[in-house]
Amino acid sequence: MKWAVVVFPGSNCDEDAAGAVRRVTGDEVDMVWHTTRDLSEYDAIILPGGFSYGDYLRSGAIARFSPVMEGVKEAAEQGTLVLGICNGFQVLTEAGLLPGGLLGNHHLQFTCGMVELRVENANLPFTSAYQEGEIIRVPVAHGEGRYYADEPVLDELAMHNRIAFTYQGEVNGSVRNIAGIANDTANVLGLMPHPERAVVEWMDSVDGRRVFESMAAYHAKRGVVHAG
Amino acid sequence: MKFYEVEVKVWLKKSVFDPQGNAVEHALTGLGYEGVDKVRIGKYMQLLVEATDEAAAHDKVKSICDKVLHNPVMETYSYTLAEAAAEVSV
Numbered sequence: 001m002k003w004a005v006v007v008f009p010g011s012n013c014d015e016d017a018a019g020a021v022r023r024v025t026g027d028e029v030d031m032v033w034h035t036t037r038d039l040s041e042y043d044a045i046i047l048p049g050g051f052s053y054g055d056y057l058r059s060g061a062i063a064r065f066s067p068v069m070e071g072v073k074e075a076a077e078q079g080t081l082v083l084g085i086c087n088g089f090q091v092l093t094e095a096g097l098l099p100g101g102l103l104g105n106h107h108l109q110f111t112c113g114m115v116e117l118r119v120e121n122a123n124l125p126f127t128s129a130y131q132e133g134e135i136i137r138v139p140v141a142h143g144e145g146r147y148y149a150d151e152p153v154l155d156e157l158a159m160h161n162r163i164a165f166t167y168q169g170e171v172n173g174s175v176r177n178i179a180g181i182a183n184d185t186a187n188v189l190g191l192m193p194h195p196e197r198a199v200v201e202w203m204d205s206v207d208g209r210r211v212f213e214s215m216a217a218y219h220a221k222r223g224v225v226h227a228g
Numbered sequence: 229m230k231f232y233e234v235e236v237k238v239w240l241k242k243s244v245f246d247p248q249g250n251a252v253e254h255a256l257t258g259l260g261y262e263g264v265d266k267v268r269i270g271k272y273m274q275l276l277v278e279a280t281d282e283a284a285a286h287d288k289v290k291s292i293c294d295k296v297l298h299n300p301v302m303e304t305y306s307y308t309l310a311e312a313a314a315e316v317s318v
Contacts, residue, residue: 058299065296094299101301103240106247148244148302173245 001219003029004042006072006088008063013049013196017085020196021046024212032068039071043219044081047072047088049141049194059102059144060090069095081125081215082188086142089180089190098183098190099157100149106173110143114204116168117179117193121161124182125218126189129210135168136207138193145192147174147181157181165191231312232277232285238298238305239270273297276312285309 003025005018018029032039034052039045052063063069069091076082076097084092092098105111114137122132130136149157154176157163165180172192180191195208240246246268253267275292279285289307298305 057297061296061299093301099301101299103244103302104247106245108247108251150243150301173247 001025001027001043001216002041003027003044003046004032004039005029005046005048006032006034006036006068007048008034008050008052008066008068008091010052010054011048011050011087013085013087013194016194017046017048017196020199020208021212023199024209025216027216034063034066034068037067037071039068039075039080040078042075042080044083044215045072045075047082047084047091048196049086049088052087052091055087055090055144058090058094059087060092060094063087063091064095073097076183076188079185079187081218083126083211083215084188084190085194085196086140086145086192089192090144092188092190097188098181099153100147100181102144102192103146103148103173104144105142105146110141111145111172112139112141114139115171115179115193117165118168120163120166121182123161124164124186124189124214126182126211126214127164128217129214137198137205138195138208139197139205140171140193142172142192145172145174147178147192149175154178160184162186164189165193229278229280230282230285232279232282232289232309233312234275234277234285234289234307234309236273236275236289236293236297236305236307237270238273238293238303239268240302241304244302277309282309282311 007014090102119130119134122130162182166177195211198205198208248269249267256264
């Protein structure tokens with residue numbers, strides 16, 4: 001399985017994401033600069049955390065116009081797994097690949113630390129290694145993680161089990177405590193917490209490993225062999 | 229071609245909680261200012277836009293606001309547009 005980690009100017013969790021994939025899966029990971037247009041050779045694409053383009057205007061607002069996002073959109077349409085972590089989640093909402101948006105935390109502080117998440121849907125390509133209802137520990141680090149969407153969108157997300165993770169308790173003022181959501185075809189997931197920072201014992205949690213394990217298992221089951 | 233001075237304001241939609249506005253409102257109340265309500269904090273942007281005429285300038289600015297300067301999921305915007313004085317240098 002071949003993974004890409006997209007690197008925007010201002011990404012700062014790109015190496016962590018690549019390191020987590022290598023540790024957990026042993027797979028090959030390419031760091032892909034944001035000017036790259038074609039991502040068709042990859043089986044999974046990660047948009048990492050950070051502050052792409054300084055988060056000027058809005059988080060992810062400039063990054064979404066990068067050439068690489070055309071490639072991400074095409075790959076997503078073809079069923080490639082796309083995982084947006086933190087700033088990557090913000091970029092995916094700005095790009096319209098996921099509904100809603102991320103606003104400044106309701107308490108106005110940058111929130112940084114271990115939080116508890118509830119796995120709401122364990123049938124997604126990103127969550128199959130978890131149990132539904134399981135409480136996991138994964139760190140967050142963000143100033144703008146307050147998920148917002150209109151009520152009809154939220155109802156739609158809930159009805160089709162597209163809410164992947166919720167916070168246990170108040171973290172940033174997100175509607176319905178949403179921490180992560182999937183698109184309608186379940187191959188694009190965005191979440192504010194950092195699973196790549198919870199993959200070995202000394203990180204104080206290994207609960208993030210199973211995001212990458214789930215993705216690898218999904219790929220193996222799907223049996224996709226790229227022509228390239 | 230003509231030049232137009234454009235001022236764009238972007239706010240959070242009414243349905244979206246604005247923690248900055250809320251914090252400032254509390255501060256104002258704490259400082260003794262009475263009768264101050266619904267404080268909302270937004271963004272202000274200036275643009276100098278080149279276009280053949282005013283209608284074309286409006287089209288351009290609307291497109292810029294819709295596609296880039298505001299996110300309709302949570303924000304709304306308004307703008308003003310006026311032909312720039314002749315001495316404007318680019």
